[in-house]
Amino acid sequence: MIRITLDDLDDIALGATFLGTGGGGDPYIATLMTRQAITEHGPVTMLSLDEVADDALVFACGNMGAPTVAIEKIMAAGQPPAAVLALEAHLGRQADVLMAFEAGGSNSMMPIYNAAMLGKPMLDADGMGRAFPEMQMVTFSVYGASGSPFALASEHGDTVILNINDDKRAEYIGRGIVIRMGARSAKASYPMDGRTARRVAIPGTTSLCQAIGANLRQSRAGNRDPFTALIEMLAGTHYGHAKVLFKGKVTDLIRETRDGWAIGKVVITDQAQGAFEVEFQNEFLVARQDGRLRAIVPDLICILDSEMAQPITTERLRYGQRVTVMAVSAPPIMRTEQALAVFGPVGFGLPEPFVPVEELD
C-alpha cells in the first residue's frame, strides 16, 4: 500500500503520456483537476493487486471520447464521480476500490481523481497496460470479465447505464452515446470483485507510469541521454524490450475527428533514412519505414520530442516537430492468442500479422 501525494502527480502524468502511445488523452487538464482534488481531500491510498480483498467491488473508471476534443472541452469537476455514483446506484452497492481501464494519458489520472473525490482507495493496475482506442480492448474482456453494467456521464449531469451482452457491441453503442454527449464522457465500467481483478488486470501500471516519469525527469536533470536511460529502466520491467525506431522531422500529418476518435497518420522524414509513417486511431497503431513493418499493436509505439524526450500525443503532433519514435514490447499477458484477437492487428483491421518488436529491425 502506498500513498499518492501531490509530489507524485507530475511523474505519473509524464509516464502516462509515454504509455499512452499517443492517446489516452493529454493529461494536462486531468493533472490539474487531480492536484485540486488531492489538495482538498488529501492523498490517495493505492493498493497492489495482491492487497485487494477477494470480495472487494472494483470499478474501472476513466473517460471515453476523442482526445482532440478533450483538450478544448474541459470535464466538469463532478462528471467523473457522477459516472461512479450512477453505477453504484444501479448496482445498489458502493465500489470499494477504483482502478484505471487504461494506463495511458489522462485516463491514468482519472482513478486518482475519482479516488480523491470519493474518498476511496485505488488499485495499481489497469486493463490495457498502455492506451487503446476501444472499450473492449482490455485484458478484462480478453480474460472473461464483462464491461457491463457500465455508466457514462456528461457535463450536463446526464447519466446512462448500459447493460450490453457483448463488450465490442458495448463499445459501439457506448461510442454512439459519447458522440452525442459531445465526444467526451466520464465512464465507470467492468464492475468485478478483487479475485477477478487479480486474474484479469495488468499489475503495477500506475507505479510503472510513475517510474517512467521519474526516469525521464532524472535524465533531463542529470544531462543523461533520456532514451538510453528509459530503455535500460524498461528492461527491468515486464515490458522488457524497448528501442529507438527512428529520428526525424514531422513532414506530413493527416488527422480528423471521425466517429468519435482522432484518426490519421503522421509522416516523419530523415534525409539519410527516408520516410517513416505511423498510423493512429487515438493511439499509434503501426509504424512502417518505406513500407517495411517496424512495430505494430499491441506493442507500444511512442513518439517523443528529440530534445527533451517529452512524449507527444496524436492531437499535439505538429508539422516541423523533431521527434524520436520508440517501440516497447507489450507484457506477455497482452500477447496471448486471445489478447491479440482483441487488440492485435486484426482488432484494428490492419493487414499485417503481429510480429514482436524485438524480432523486427
Add this chain to the structure above:
Amino acid sequence: MIRITLDDLDDIALGATFLGTGGGGDPYIATLMTRQAITEHGPVTMLSLDEVADDALVFACGNMGAPTVAIEKIMAAGQPPAAVLALEAHLGRQADVLMAFEAGGSNSMMPIYNAAMLGKPMLDADGMGRAFPEMQMVTFSVYGASGSPFALASEHGDTVILNINDDKRAEYIGRGIVIRMGARSAKASYPMDGRTARRVAIPGTTSLCQAIGANLRQSRAGNRDPFTALIEMLAGTHYGHAKVLFKGKVTDLIRETRDGWAIGKVVITDQAQGAFEVEFQNEFLVARQDGRLRAIVPDLICILDSEMAQPITTERLRYGQRVTVMAVSAPPIMRTEQALAVFGPVGFGLPEPFVPVEELD
C-alpha cells in the same frame, strides 16, 4: 374499465394507422405479435384516466426508431417487455399500469402487447394524441412530467437506462443509441404516478383508435362514403374538425432513412387542381398546395387510399397511388402555447406559424 380482446385489435390497428398521420410505424407486425400475446395470456384490462389510482406507477411504452426499418427488421418477442423490466429493475418498483406515449401506428399496439405479456392493465391515454417523430413531443413533457429515467432494449437483449435532465436532449442521446441498436429499439419511459397522468396525458386515445377503425370498417361494409362518415364521427370527439384537403395521384416521392428517421416529401397531383405537397419526418408535418399552406402540425395530416380509405404510412407510399389527403384539428390540450413550442411548426423548423386547419382553406 373495458377488456381488449382479439376482436378489437384490427379496429384499433386501423384507427391507429389513421392517427399515426403517416408514422408511428406500420401496425401489421405489432398486431400479429399482440394477437399471439392475447391468445397466450388472455385479454387486457384497459382503465380510463379516471380509473387509475393516484399513486399507481405508470410507464409510457412503445418503440423508437425509423418506420422504414421496422417493416423489415421485426421486433424480438421479448424486446418490448425487456424495456419495461429494465426500467422496473432500475427503479426497484414494478409498474402498475402501462400506456402509450403515442397513439399512432404500431405504437398504439405496443402497450396492449406489453400489458398482455406482463399481466398488467393499460391506460386509455397517450402523450401525442397522434404520432410524432421525437420523444419530447408529448404532452407529458409539455406539462412537466420528465421522460427520465427511461429504458431502451435491443433485439440482442441489450438494455440501456438513461437519466437525462432535459427531454429534448434525451431524444438526441436516445436516438443515437437507437441508431446503433439498428434503428429499432423498445422503450419504457416517463415513469409517473396516476395523479400526474391525469394531468398530462391525452385521454381516450386507444378507444378513439378503435372507434375510427370501426367507423372505417363499417363504411366499407355498408358502402357508405368512408370520408364523410369519418368526418361526421370525429365531429363528436375532442378532435372536432376534420375535412378532405385534396384527392390525386402520387407523382413524386423523396424518402430517405436519415439520422434514425424516415425523412422526405410526397407530391400528389390532380390535373385540374395542380400539385399538392406533404413533407414528413416519420409523420406528415405540413401540407401545401401550390405554395399555399393547407394544414400544419400539430393538426393531423392523413393520407388514405381513395378507394378503401386505408391510411398509408410514409414507408408504404408508392408512385402512382391514388390518394385522399385529410386533415383533423388537434385537441385543445395540443394547441396551447406551451404545446406549440414543442410540437408546433417551430419544433420542426418549419417556416410557417401554426394556423388551425379549420381557418385554412
